[in-house]
Amino acid sequence: MPTPTLATPHEADRPHARFETWALAAAQLVSWGTIYYAFSLFVVPMESAMGWSRTATNAALSAGLLVSGFAAYPAGMLIDRGYGRRVMAGGTLLAAAMLVLWAQARSLPTLFIVWGGLGVAMAATLYDPVFAVVTRDFPRSYPRKITLVTLVAGFASTVFIPLTQGLIGWFGWRAALLALALANLLVCLPVHGFVVGRGAPNEEAARRTTAREVSRASARNALRSPVFWALAVCFTAYYSTFVALTFHLIPLMSARTVAPATIILTMAAIGPAQVLARIVWFAIGRHARAARVAIAVTTAFPCSVAVLMCAGTSAAGLLLFAIVYGGANGMMTILRGTIVQDLLWTEGYGAVSGLLSTPANIAKGIAPIAGAAIWAIRRSYVPVEWTVLIVSLLSAVACVVAVRLAAKRTRRAD
Known part of the structure; x- marks a missing residue:
């Protein structure tokens, strides 16, 4: 294309x-x-x-x-x-x-x-x-x-x-x-x-004469690309589940009667796990293909949800959840900034990225309220956990589809 x-x-x-x-x-x-x-x-x-x-x-x-x-x-x-x-x-x-x-x-x-x-x-x-x-x-x-x-x-x-x-x-x-x-x-x-x-002023003036057309053409091409739509499903599903779980994590653990010290430990571990994951990527990221990292990251998130569901009130289990959960999100932030260029193209990146962000950001706004509505059905977080797990698995599947479609397109181009 x-x-x-x-x-x-x-x-x-x-x-x-x-x-x-x-x-x-x-x-x-x-x-x-x-x-x-x-x-x-x-x-x-x-x-x-x-x-x-x-x-x-x-x-x-x-x-x-x-x-x-x-x-x-x-x-x-x-x-x-x-x-x-x-x-x-x-x-x-x-x-x-x-x-x-x-x-x-x-x-x-x-x-x-x-x-x-x-x-x-x-x-x-x-x-x-x-x-x-x-x-x-x-x-x-x-x-x-x-x-x-x-x-x-x-x-x-x-x-x-x-x-x-x-x-x-x-x-x-x-x-x-x-x-x-x-x-x-x-x-x-x-x-x-x-x-x-x-x-440079002259160079910038020259760029702006065609930038509008390039940006619009990139957006049109993206909307016709199955890779784009697979990525849109991947990011929308990921961010909706991440935000829903983040906003409801403390009440979820409180409903399980997790000890307050364990709740604090779990929440405190998420931030450092995000930063540590980014440090690892910063150190070795140049040697790793973004597509492979994408599959690993989107798979790690539902794995963290499964750990949370099985952890009960165990401090060790919840700490493991926080490390995997935080690490996955830390790498997802970088991935969100690089996977589009790797699987699609760099020209018109702002427009294409904006198109991808629109459904994901809307989902972020709806997710906390949707999580509360699911909880209200039975006044239990178990349905919320299962919903988050299923939707996060959809994110991982969509990522695999995007990677394979992009590889197939590259082979046809060669």
Whole structure:
């Protein structure tokens, strides 16, 4: 399936490429920490101060995730056309403005407006846009650079959860939100506004004359490709089950009467497992084919769910679950940024990636509510666990199908 191409500058001619990668990684750490991970820490203080229900506040988060899904494709199209700097800088400004508005919120409609804006900001600043920027700017070394970005950003929860909790305790939740807005302006805005590559003016002007057509053609070709649809099923099934299980993991273990210390140990192990998996990939990833890693990762996730189902209240069993579960997700983040280029193509990556992200992000928004609805049928997490297991197995099967279809297409081309 032919795909139009654009001329791309040789990476050796790009000055300060290493600095740009590290700067993007630092900005991702702050963006994830301030926009995404901080939310759960504000729920209880908001409930106490405003009297809002937990259902209502989480509905605002779900609305933001849904908006993020719908905004992913337009953001990717703009990045393909050479507007990565404007997209990411604009997303940072929007994120800061929404955090400031959140700090002034006195009613639930305001909170929903905030998360609608933060949904757009997430689509413009988090992994998908930075993956598109890195792929576009570094077509020869994007896998290693994406791995580095996700490795650094993997510490976002480690850094910002205690930091944000401290800010709330010291200054109150409204002042803490203002501090997070300031972090976006001081760290992310300079990176996204000045560090994101733009290329030489003449070259960039030449690229933009055909970038729209290339991006649209890539999107059309993707929609006609069985490989794309297999990947869409794979990522949508994976992220829906991962998010559903993540949001319900603590109540699930509590319903089993797992000891509080064991619950804390299990939750604490997930983050380091993600980072460790990314370190392993960073060290040996250049020697491994993304397709093989994809099958291993998507298989590891349902294996972790099976371990969880069999673990009962065992601390050892739950710790094993956390390690496999966290490790699988740590590698999936990198895989999400590299598998598209490996199985499809790099041209128009922003648009293709945005198309893939749309159903996955929508599923993320629906998953926590869907998990709660399944639990409510019998007021038991056993049906939830079985649903997560079955859907995660579907993700693994879809990944195998995508890899085989891509290999078959390559053989025909040869």
